[in-house]
Amino acid sequence: MPACQFNAGPEELAALGTAFHEAWRHVGPIYGPFENPHREWLARLILGLRRSGHSGDIALLAIEQFMATAPLAEWANDAQPRPDRATRN
Numbered sequence: 255m256p257a258c259q260f261n262a263g264p265e266e267l268a269a270l271g272t273a274f275h276e277a278w279r280h281v282g283p284i285y286g287p288f289e290n291p292h293r294e295w296l297a298r299l300i301l302g303l304r305r306s307g308h309s310g311d312i313a314l315l316a317i318e319q320f321m322a323t324a325p326l327a328e329w330a331n332d333a334q335p336r337p338d339r340a341t342r343n
Contacts, residue, residue, distance in 0.1 A: 262304075273300050276313040281320050288325075296320050 262270065277296055282289070299316045308315060 266304075270300060270304060270312075273313040273316065277316045277320065280317050281324070292320075292324055295324055299323075 274297055277300065278293065281292070281296065296316060299319045300312055303312045303315050303319075
């Protein structure tokens, strides 16, 4: 995947890091075996929310989006898309 670039000061980076760690505390135990791809997906969601100008609890929004879009373990094992998500994009 291509690198993701954006400009942020130290305080904003710290806030984004805090949002990531807070969100990961909630979704990490569910998706443990697929930690690296799911950590990357969660980080991309948080950055996307930041870029979209969302205010409020980015961690909570990221958790909701992650749960709605991340592949579940049983589908990730088979490397197949979930049928209910095949038409979304």
